Amino acid sequence: MSHPSTNLQFSPLIIGTMRLGQWGAQMDTKAYESFIEQCLDLGVSDFDHADIYGSYTTEAEFGEVLRSRTALRQKMQITTKCGIKLVSENWPDHKLKSYDSSAKHIIKSAEHSLKNFHTDYIDLFLIHRPDFLMNPQEIAEAVDQLKQSGKIRYFGVSNFTPGQMKLLSKYVQIDNHQYEFSVTHLDPLNDDTINFCYESGIKSTAWSPLAAGALFKDNIKQEHRALKELCKSLCNKYNCSLDVLLIAWIRKHPSRITPILGSTKILRIASVLEGLETEISTEDWYTIYQASTGKEIA
Numbered sequence: 001m002s003h004p005s006t007n008l009q010f011s012p013l014i015i016g017t018m019r020l021g022q023w024g025a026q027m028d029t030k031a032y033e034s035f036i037e038q039c040l041d042l043g044v045s046d047f048d049h050a051d052i053y054g055s056y057t058t059e060a061e062f063g064e065v066l067r068s069r070t071a072l073r074q075k076m077q078i079t080t081k082c083g084i085k086l087v088s089e090n091w092p093d094h095k096l097k098s099y100d101s102s103a104k105h106i107i108k109s110a111e112h113s114l115k116n117f118h119t120d121y122i123d124l125f126l127i128h129r130p131d132f133l134m135n136p137q138e139i140a141e142a143v144d145q146l147k148q149s150g151k152i153r154y155f156g157v158s159n160f161t162p163g164q165m166k167l168l169s170k171y172v173q174i175d176n177h178q179y180e181f182s183v184t185h186l187d188p189l190n191d192d193t194i195n196f197c198y199e200s201g202i203k204s205t206a207w208s209p210l211a212a213g214a215l216f217k218d219n220i221k222q223e224h225r226a227l228k229e230l231c232k233s234l235c236n237k238y239n240c241s242l243d244v245l246l247i248a249w250i251r252k253h254p255s256r257i258t259p260i261l262g263s264t265k266i267l268r269i270a271s272v273l274e275g276l277e278t279e280i281s282t283e284d285w286y287t288i289y290q291a292s293t294g295k296e297i298a
């Protein structure tokens, strides 16, 4: 069976930028520059942003590197997102946290991101969360305008239900869906998110693929203890680290989901990259699934 498909391609891992700046590692320009260069040297060239990261500061901090090192831009793909309006001193006219997918907001956000990155195109532009009031035709017109003017190359969504994607895809091509998926967040397997993307040729990407670091913590939640113990024994079996195992679990799915890794440490990114060929058995995949739900499958 043939699937409608997009030409959008990702590097084997996508680097999440949410924790690089004020919401995490507090990198300065030099640290961003070194981080970006090392990722590119490893062959990881996709960077995932959102306008809101660092309360509207991370895009511009990252972009500061591109301002002085213009040659780096062609070596990377930039994803960014719009549609969440945070209350922030950096965007004082937002009075209430809300979603906005009006054409005016989409275009204004894209232009703002272009300025932040000192670039004239965004590779992939996403609507960050589904706006209950979304008008699919209006979104399509805004996306069309941005594509026609070369300001964005591909368009996608994040955290949408299959129904919301189905509606929107009647008006505009969705190239990517970015959703939460990990050993502690199994919903996409059960709510048709993955199936819908697979069937529609929409590229799947997984945010928080390492469960946002939950299994690495010393004060791990009670509900995750058995899962962690099991994962540790499987790490021994496959002779790999926990992060490699968690990524192997995601990559076992035949729909080829690309993880968006949130680590701010190059050594960890390099180690996950090195372990990408680790394959776990189907039984072990299901053992992890069942340890996560705490019950045997039907």
Ligand SMILES: NC(=O)c1ccc[n+]([C@@H]2O[C@H](COP(=O)([O-])OP(=O)(O)OC[C@H]3O[C@@H](n4cnc5c(N)ncnc54)[C@H](OP(=O)(O)O)[C@@H]3O)[C@@H](O)[C@H]2O)c1
Residues within 6 Å of the ligand: 015, 016, 017, 018, 019, 048, 049, 128, 158, 159, 178, 179, 206, 207, 208, 209, 210, 211, 212, 213, 214, 216, 243, 260, 261, 262, 263, 264, 265, 268
């Ligand atoms: N679309 C959306 O709604 C949405 C929502 C959330 C996130 N995102 C995107 O997804 C990206 C990834 O999300 P995430 O950061 O939650 O992903 P993640 O990869 O699941 O978690 C990253 C966290 O795990 C920690 N970690 C990783 N390996 C570790 C290890 N071996 N030992 C101890 N700690 C370890 C990292 O700390 P270190 O930095 O110290 O390694 C970091 O705090 C974000 O950057 C963002 O781009 C999208």
